Amino acid sequence: MIMKKIILILTTLTSMQVVAQDISEKVSKLKAPSSPASIVIGNQPATISKPKSWQALEASLYSNYVNQSGSFIVPNDYAIEFSPYWSSKNSSSLSIKDFAAPSISQTLLQNLSFSVSSTKNYLIKDSVKTDALGFGVRTMLWQGEKKEINVLLKNLLSIQEKVALQNFIDKLSFDISEQLAKDSVNDPKTTANSKKKFIKVFIEKLQTDKAFYSGEAPNFFSTTPYDKWVETIRKGLVKKLPVGKTDYSDEVSDLLDIYTQIDKDAIGLENMIKDRQGFKLEFATALALNFPTNKTDFSYVPKVSVWLTPSFQPFQNNYWEFLGVLRYTRLNSDFYKNYAIDKNYFDTTLDYGTRVVYKWDKFSFELELVGRHSKTILEKTKDANGVITEKSKTDNDFQYIMNFNYRISDVIILSYNFGSQFKPTFDSSNALISLATLNFGIGGPKKNDVK
Amino acid sequence: MPIYRYSNTVSLKKDEVATLDISFGQAGITAHHIIDLPGPNDKQALDQCTEQLGTVDYLKKERTLIFTKAISINPNATSIDIEYEINGNSVVSHSNLKSDDPSPQIIVTLVFQEI
Numbered sequence: 001m002i003m004k005k006i007i008l009i010l011t012t013l014t015s016m017q018v019v020a021q022d023i024s025e026k027v028s029k030l031k032a033p034s035s036p037a038s039i040v041i042g043n044q045p046a047t048i049s050k051p052k053s054w055q056a057l058e059a060s061l062y063s064n065y066v067n068q069s070g071s072f073i074v075p076n077d078y079a080i081e082f083s084p085y086w087s088s089k090n091s092s093s094l095s096i097k098d099f100a101a102p103s104i105s106q107t108l109l110q111n112l113s114f115s116v117s118s119t120k121n122y123l124i125k126d127s128v129k130t131d132a133l134g135f136g137v138r139t140m141l142w143q144g145e146k147k148e149i150n151v152l153l154k155n156l157l158s159i160q161e162k163v164a165l166q167n168f169i170d171k172l173s174f175d176i177s178e179q180l181a182k183d184s185v186n187d188p189k190t191t192a193n194s195k196k197k198f199i200k201v202f203i204e205k206l207q208t209d210k211a212f213y214s215g216e217a218p219n220f221f222s223t224t225p226y227d228k229w230v231e232t233i234r235k236g237l238v239k240k241l242p243v244g245k246t247d248y249s250d251e252v253s254d255l256l257d258i259y260t261q262i263d264k265d266a267i268g269l270e271n272m273i274k275d276r277q278g279f280k281l282e283f284a285t286a287l288a289l290n291f292p293t294n295k296t297d298f299s300y301v302p303k304v305s306v307w308l309t310p311s312f313q314p315f316q317n318n319y320w321e322f323l324g325v326l327r328y329t330r331l332n333s334d335f336y337k338n339y340a341i342d343k344n345y346f347d348t349t350l351d352y353g354t355r356v357v358y359k360w361d362k363f364s365f366e367l368e369l370v371g372r373h374s375k376t377i378l379e380k381t382k383d384a385n386g387v388i389t390e391k392s393k394t395d396n397d398f399q400y401i402m403n404f405n406y407r408i409s410d411v412i413i414l415s416y417n418f419g420s421q422f423k424p425t426f427d428s429s430n431a432l433i434s435l436a437t438l439n440f441g442i443g444g445p446k447k448n449d450v451k
Numbered sequence: 452m453p454i455y456r457y458s459n460t461v462s463l464k465k466d467e468v469a470t471l472d473i474s475f476g477q478a479g480i481t482a483h484h485i486i487d488l489p490g491p492n493d494k495q496a497l498d499q500c501t502e503q504l505g506t507v508d509y510l511k512k513e514r515t516l517i518f519t520k521a522i523s524i525n526p527n528a529t530s531i532d533i534e535y536e537i538n539g540n541s542v543v544s545h546s547n548l549k550s551d552d553p554s555p556q557i558i559v560t561l562v563f564q565e566i
Contacts, residue, residue: 086478086527094478096498100524156481159522160497163554164483167520170454170556171485174518250453253556263553266522273479274526 033307036136036286037115038079040305041122043134045079048115053087065118072296074131079117085109100156100273101149104142111140115286122290124339131294136286138307145278148315154219155269161217162260166253168216169206173252176201180246195243199234202252206230220260233259277316282309292339300335321357325370326350333376346374346395353399366403372396372422397422452552457543458560463507465565469537471502471517476532476546479525489513504537510563517559523549535559 033039035048049064051057057080064075085091098106115136122132144152176198184191206213207230214226221229236255241248257263284307290300311323329349336345353370372395379391401419408414416436463469473484473496486494486502489512496502504510523531528549535543543559 091478092475093499096479096481096524099479156524159524160481160483163481163520163522164495166554166556167483167485167518170520171487171518174558253454254452257554262522266524266553269524270526273524 033136033138033284033286035079035081035115035117036138036284036305036307037081037117037134038136039134040136040286040288040303041117041119041132041134043077043079043117043119043132045077045117048079048081050081050083051087057082057087074118074120074133074291076118076120079115081113081115083111083113085112096156096160097153100269101144101152107140107143111138111143113138122288123341124290124292125341127341131291133289134286135289136284138282138284140280141283142279142281143276144280145315148272148276148278151315152269152272155265155272158217158219159262159265159269161219162262162265165213165217165220166256166260166262168213169256170249170253172205173198173202174249176205177247177249184246191244191246194246195241195248198248199237199241202237203230203234206233217260229259277313280309280311282311283307284309290335290339292335300332300339302332302335302340303329305329319359321355321359323355323357325353325355327352345376346393347376349374362407364405366401366405368399368401368403368419370399370422372398452547452555455545455547455555455557456560457545457557458562459542460562460564461537461542462564462566463510463538465508466506467538468506469504469510469563471504472500472534472536472539473517473519474499474534474536476534477523477525477528477530479528480521480523480531480533482519482521482533485516485518487516487518489515507563507565511565515561515563517557517561519557519559520554521557522554531555533557537561 035045037043038045038048049060051060060080064078064080065072067073094106102110115134115138117134117136119132121129124130179201180194180198184194207227210226210230214221233255236259237248237252240255241251286305287301288303290302291298292300306328308326309323311321313321327350329351331345331347331349333345333347336342350373351370352373353368355366355368358365374395374397375392376394377390377392381389381391383389399420399422401417401421403418404416406414414436461469471486473482475482475498480498482498484496484500486496486504488494488504489509494502504515517535519533521531521533530546530548531552533545534541535545542561545555545557547555
C-alpha cells in the first residue's frame with residue numbers, strides 16, 4: 001500500500017516535470033552571466049561557439065555573419081565567445097606557477113572574454129520579430145584566497161617532484177634494459193633470464209640509491225615509506241613483466257604512473273584550478289543592438305547592462321556557498337517609446353541580491369533574495385540660480401526563492417521551489433511560485449519538444 | 452601507455468655550439484628533463500628551457516638522449532604538445548591527446564654530425 005502511494009506521488013510529480021522546466025527557465029538563478037551578450041538580448045542558444053585561435057574566430061565570424069554575396073547577415077540563435085589571451089601564442093610561454101596561481105593582472109587577462117550573440121526573434125511592438133545582436137565582455141577581477149593558493153602551490157610542487165622521480169626511474173629502467181640487450185647479444189641465455197635479472201638489478205639500484213630517489217620527492221615519501229614503496233614496485237614487476245624481453249622500460253613507466261598516482265593528483269589539481277574557492281569577483285557588461293526594420297542601416301541600442309558578482313565559498317568547506325549580485329540596466333527611452341511592447345518600463349533598474357546555498361549529504365537548500373529599484377526621470381528643470389529639479393517615477397520590488405533538493409539517487413533529484421518573483425508586467429497575480437519537481441538526469445524534454 | 456620514442460640526426464658546422472630549446476604548445480604543462488650527454492656531464496632542466504649542449508666535436512662522440520616526463524594540469528587543454536629545437540630548428544615535435552596519456556614519458560635520441 002505504501003509502495004503504491006509512493007509510485008502515485010512520483011508519477012504525479014513526474015508529470016509536472018514538463019511544466020516545471022518551462023517555469024524554471026523564468027526562475028533564473030542568481031549567478032554570474034556565462035554569456036552576457038546572450039542575456040542582454042534574451043537569447044538562449046543551444047551551444048556557444050568558442051573558437052580557440054584568431055584564425056578559428058575569423059572563420060566562425062565569416063561563415064555565420066556573411067552570406068554568399070558577401071553581405072552582413074544576422075544569424076538566428078547563434079552565440080560566440082572568444083578569449084584573446086588563450087588564443088595568443090604567448091599564452092603557452094606562461095610559467096606553470098603563473099598558470100596555477102595567477103596574479104591579479106594575470107587573472108584579469110586570462111579570464112577576459114568577448115561575446116557576440118544574435119537572434120532573429122527580438123520582439124518589438126505588435127509582436128514583430130526583429131534582428132538583434134548582443135555584445136558582451138566579462139572577466140574575473142579577483143579569485144582565490146591565500147590559504148587556497150598555498151595548497152594549490154604545494155600540490156603543484158608535489159606533482160613536480162613525482163614527475164622528476166618518475167623521469168629518473170624511467171631513465172634507470174632504460175639504462176638497465178639497454179645493458180640487458182647488450183648482454184643478450186653476447187650471451188643468448190641472458191634473454192631467457194632477463195625478467196629475473198632486470199628486477200634484481202632494478203630493485204637493488206633503487207635500494208642502494210635510496211637517498212637520491214627519496215630526495216627527489218620528499219612530499220610523496222613523507223607519507224609513503226620508501227622501502228615499502230620499492231617492495232610494492234618489486235611485486236608489481238614480478239606480476240606484470242613478461243618473460244623473454246630485454247626492454248622493460250614501457251612496463252616500468254606504466255607501473256610508476258600507477259604507484260605514484262600522478263594522474264590522479266593532476267586531475268585533483270585541474271579541478272582546483274577550474275573551480276577556484278575563496279572570494280571571487282566577476283565583472284560583465286553587455287549591450288543590445290536592435291534593427292527594428294530588419295535593415296542594418298537603421299538600428300537602436302535598446303539596453304545596456306553591467307553585472308558585478310561577488311561570491312564566496314569557504315576553502316575546503318563544501319557545505320556553504322555565498323553569492324551576491326549587483327546588476328545595473330539602462331534602457332533607451334527613445335527605443336522603448338517607439339518600439340517596445342512593454343510601455344511600463346523604467347529608464348534604469350538596479351538589481352541587488354544574494355544567494356546562500358547549504359549542501360549536506362543528499363540534501364541541499366538554497367535561498368535567493370533579490371531587490372530591484374527602478375527609476376525614470378520624467379522631467380529635469382534648471383532654475384535661474386542653476387538649481388536642478390528632477391521629477392521622476394520610481395518603483396521597488398522584491399523577489400525571494402527557496403529551493404530544497406533531495407538526491408534520491410545519482411540520477412533522480414526531488415526538488416521543491418517556493419517563493420515570489422518580481423511582479424510580471426502584465427499579470428501581477430502570477431508572481432507566486434510553489435513547485436515540486438522530480439528531475440531525472442537524462443536530459444528531460446522541454447515543453448516545446450512535446451508534440 | 453608506451454614511452455614515446457623519437458630519434459633524429461642533427462648536422463652542425465665545426466665549432467658550432469648546439470643549443471637545445473624545449474617549448475610547450477599549451478599553458479599548464481610541467482615537465483622534468485634529463486639530458487644525457489656524452490661522458491658524465493648529464494644535465495637536468497624543468498618545464499620550458501634553453502640549454503647549451505656543447506660543440507659538435509664533443510657531441511658527435513656519442514648519441515645524446517633527452518628524457519622528458521610531462522604532465523598537464525590545464526583543464527581546458529585536450530593535448531600535450533612539446534617542441535624540441537636545436538639552434539632554432541625543430542628536431543622533434545611531440546603531440547599526444549591527454550585522454551590517451553595525461554603524463555607522457557618521452558625519449559629523444561639525437562645523433563650529432565659535422566657538416
